[in-house]
Amino acid sequence: MFSNCRNRAAALLSALLAALLAALLAALLIGACGSAQAAPETMRVCADPDSLPFSNQRGEGFEDKIAGVLAADLGMKLAFAWSSARRGFLRRTLFAGACDVVMAVPDGFPAVATTKPYYRSSYVAVSRMAQRLPPVDFDAPGLRALKIGLPALGADGANTPPAQALARRGIADNITGFPVFGSVPQGQPGRIVDAVAAGEIDLALLWGPVGGYFAQRHPGELAVTPVLADPAQPELAFVFAISLGVRKADTARRDALDGALIRRAAEIAAILHGYGVPLAESPP
């Protein structure tokens, strides 16, 4: 019976890695789309209108900036088509022909053709520097004494890897869920990080680019440290390489983007740095 459960859990984890987490990342990381039809060519970017630090309608996200760099490199104009990057995002945008390139999908995301990854990040822990918390150890008894914030994800995101790590240990009473949707002026999704600074919670466990970006609002106050694995679930990925995605048949476009990513690597790295995106090492 146990083994049945384990098998199911393993099957589910595969599904999570292949689909749910990928979908979550795709959803959170938005997209831009370049098209190469008539001259002057336009890079049509399909992006979430309200999802900083990744993108917004004012072009303030780091993906927006990177899209601009790539379009310039390829001598293309840049245009955006906006769609909330949640369930049905690819269906409504890339697959509907509304755009040609999605700026961020997990590398190898099976629904699309992906470029080489242009950054790699991980889940992170955000805490107050003054509290001097040790690196996250999911088995440390002290973890149960901390107030922990998690994104209150729904069916789309199922569970983030840190949430799964906590849940399997029965750590629930000290967890607060935070909304992940909504614009920055509404206080979301950065509120989970603000709550750390304000002392409402001790630890926020969330996707690195989100944590790093919102921690910049509290300079010198917050520590952003990577959370790379759960020893009890070695198959559960905490690190994701992020690539551009195009329709599977669009290999020429993918190749062109790959070239631009290489040529503009330094500028892209500077943009990521400016947005506080924590970068993870390549796996050995």
Next chain:
Amino acid sequence: MAKRRAGWALTARLGAAMLGAAALVPGVAGAQGAGAEWTTPAGTLQGTRYSTLTDITPANVAGLVEEFSVPSGLHGSQEGQPVVAGTTMYVVTPFPNSLIAIDLANAGAVKWTFTPPVNEYARGVACCDTVNRGASYASGKVVFTLLDDGVVAVDAVTGAQVWRTSMGEPLTGMTMSGAPLIVGDKVIVGNSGGELGIRGWVAALDLATGHEVWRAYSTGPDTDVKIGPDFHAFYPKDQGANLGVTTWPANNMWQQGGGTVWSWLTYDPALKLLFHGTSNPGVWNPDLRPGDNKWATSVFARNPDTGAAVWAYQVTPHDNWDFDATNEYIAVDLPWAGKANRQLLVHFDKNGYAYTMDRKTGKVLLAKPFIAENWSLKVDLTTGAPLFQAQLECGIGANPISFTGADGKQRIAVYTGTGWIAGGMSGGSCPNGAWDNNHAGPPPGPTTTSTATSGAVHVFKLP
């Protein structure tokens, strides 16, 4: 609109049936069925989905042919059953939630289309496709919900908006997709979004003005749930103070506890009771919310004038599977245990059980699986509680049936006049349309046939 992408088979099929019905003399009127008009999504306030018209019979049903179809121009699933008032049929489309008035007496000509502005943000937030579950008609108004948490009343003749009320903020993850039910002078509505860490509620608006009269939450202290002196749960498991708080972890997780009211409501005029189910609990991960998680995945009987709860029964404690308990609760009088007309509540749940309850008390009289299920051994009629299969309680995501519910289809019930059957309704349940976004490929191409869309609702006739 014509000759664009086909929207739904439902309109065509039901349209043909209803047109025939409207043109002929209704059959014997019965308290438990609808006549020539069909003013709630389930035909009657009681939710019977039964027509007393006799024009269509087993002998002639095979001869039904499509008379016309009206495309929605949308790809989204069509979950809302049309309503009919006079000889006009009203259909709510999926997002962006237009209301189409179709003239049944004139070969399906579109009289008008009411197109309210709807916050685009809601489309991205909605958990499970951008469906709408239909409108209700009363007093010359057609009332329906908008995905962006609006409720609108539209003049049934002119198509002009009478009022519009905002019930919430889609930025929070909350949307509205359920069908209103009009009880007297009140419009009863509920919210959606239990997957996104929001808190479920049911509310009443004044039919004339749209002003909110009451709102009852599914989680939290008794005062918020509107559990007071009138409340008498039948089973001890559902008795006690503030269960909407105490059956959750200590950190007030009930504030994101789901229990939304996203589908269909029913009402019994005899007992003056409103019946509604509640959705899965939030947050999605069950291991982060140990406890029964009341009052998610439950059924309530309420006073529609005040919202006060009269009884409640948690159908699936600690809902680990997204079973919800929101399929409609059909109020019907049937022979039971020697009594000619027992006041019953019949419910086919996504957990695989068909429940027959005493709708006055909330006592479960019968609970039997109507489809193969493996999450439980049985429902104990002494305690009212299901007995879980222990080996399936093994943590995250161990969802043997899962949120698809039984065989992946929503269940509906049809009152036949002599008994009950369960029918499948495709294209509706959350997961059916939910995961398409991960599949590469073009959307369905233009088509003029009424059966080739994802939004088809199939109407079955008994053999």
